[in-house]
Amino acid sequence: MQYVKEILVGGKSLIIGLWITLKRLFKPIVTVQYPRQKLTMTPNFRGHIEFIRFDDTKTHHCVACGLCARTCPSHVIKVQGEKTRAGDLKYGRQYYIDFSKCSLCGLCVDVCPECTLQFSKEYEYVFYHRWDTVLDIMGRLEGKR
Amino acid sequence: MAGLVGLAIIAAIVPLNVAFLVLLERKVAGHIQLRPGPMEVAPHGILQTLADAVKLLGKEMVTPLSTDKIVFFLAPIIVVAPAFVGFVPIPFSPMMQIRDVNVGILLIFSFSSITVMSILMAGWGSNNKYALIGAVRSVAQNVAYEIPLLLATMSVIIMTNTFKLGAIAQAQSSVWYIFLQPVAAIIFFIATTAETNRAPFDLVEAESELVSGFHTEYTGMRFSLFFLAEYTNMVIAAALFTVLFLGGSSGPFFPGMIWFLIKTYFLIFVVMWIRWTYPRIRFDQLMNFAWKVLIPIALLNLLITAIVLKVI
Numbered sequence: 001m002q003y004v005k006e007i008l009v010g011g012k013s014l015i016i017g018l019w020i021t022l023k024r025l026f027k028p029i030v031t032v033q034y035p036r037q038k039l040t041m042t043p044n045f046r047g048h049i050e051f052i053r054f055d056d057t058k059t060h061h062c063v064a065c066g067l068c069a070r071t072c073p074s075h076v077i078k079v080q081g082e083k084t085r086a087g088d089l090k091y092g093r094q095y096y097i098d099f100s101k102c103s104l105c106g107l108c109v110d111v112c113p114e115c116t117l118q119f120s121k122e123y124e125y126v127f128y129h130r131w132d133t134v135l136d137i138m139g140r141l142e143g144k145r
Numbered sequence: 146m147a148g149l150v151g152l153a154i155i156a157a158i159v160p161l162n163v164a165f166l167v168l169l170e171r172k173v174a175g176h177i178q179l180r181p182g183p184m185e186v187a188p189h190g191i192l193q194t195l196a197d198a199v200k201l202l203g204k205e206m207v208t209p210l211s212t213d214k215i216v217f218f219l220a221p222i223i224v225v226a227p228a229f230v231g232f233v234p235i236p237f238s239p240m241m242q243i244r245d246v247n248v249g250i251l252l253i254f255s256f257s258s259i260t261v262m263s264i265l266m267a268g269w270g271s272n273n274k275y276a277l278i279g280a281v282r283s284v285a286q287n288v289a290y291e292i293p294l295l296l297a298t299m300s301v302i303i304m305t306n307t308f309k310l311g312a313i314a315q316a317q318s319s320v321w322y323i324f325l326q327p328v329a330a331i332i333f334f335i336a337t338t339a340e341t342n343r344a345p346f347d348l349v350e351a352e353s354e355l356v357s358g359f360h361t362e363y364t365g366m367r368f369s370l371f372f373l374a375e376y377t378n379m380v381i382a383a384a385l386f387t388v389l390f391l392g393g394s395s396g397p398f399f400p401g402m403i404w405f406l407i408k409t410y411f412l413i414f415v416v417m418w419i420r421w422t423y424p425r426i427r428f429d430q431l432m433n434f435a436w437k438v439l440i441p442i443a444l445l446n447l448l449i450t451a452i453v454l455k456v457i
Binding site for chain 1: 177181
């Protein structure tokens, strides 16, 4: 009796399984066809850092204080400032990060006194060289303009 | 002459059909897993298998050093032969049959057991532990499942008193044997799934434990010959089920050939559907299932059929 019961119960469960996959077969697909369709990144997504462009100056607010470079645990950031005249304010001129070492901890974004850094939504980076991972953040902001 | 033409048609149909089935399999697998399957080569990936075939043709045929050269070389050639011969006695319609062999079913069964031998040759010749384990499993599995397969077929044959496939198909013009012999049909279906090494009985090439079983060492065109044979065996198994239980080419409106193909491809779809539903079973479960469940039930079914036929 146990033998027959086992076969019948097992057979029933097999049919239930088939029914589930059959329903799946006619459901719409859920995957995104990547190169043709792209998802918008969530606000919390962390790409590499980039500058925010402010409307008042039409550019970043970086003053090249170097706090981001100093707080970075992996020494990723290199920032160079410039003063055009004595007594003027210093502003950021060159800003490079070595993305291969970046762990996206976000300390630079937190520490920035001018609040001019943010995480980009960039996720499509392919590098052929280690040297290509050095990104010119300032140039990136210029290029976006 | 007719035989030659038929063979030529088989030689043309078999690879095309395999290309279509591989694509179908990938599409079915994709949509069951809520993804689209191959989409890149041509619209909806319809030429994907063609591209794969070209890739496989272009690949180097690597022969590992420590193989048994002759056996290793012969195995993929022998595996294809029964797949081709199996088409000979199948009645696609009363007109479309290459040769109505007197012992059509026996011919198919005897040639399909050559497949097992070639798998064993491939496993042995590869000189690779995974290949050998896969091949040994294949032999044990095929020996176990051939018995319920033949017993289930026997219950149909004692109803029709003939081994001719055409005659068996014609005997079902009033009622299909799947309604008269449902148990035999289920057993036949399970056993053919195991015979063709399809999931959930694909222990022969269980990739999670045996890399890819008996064809681990095969590359390029040799590998694709194994692939070709597997899918062609699937077609033959489905066609045999159609003839034995689904009334062959009988059906309303369309010509017989169309009905036959609809039934066959539906069965192949069911096999694929099963593959992407169930997990692979363990080897002791496989053996227990054959010897403790399928064979007793098939014997009982045969006995009851014989008694009923005697009484009526």
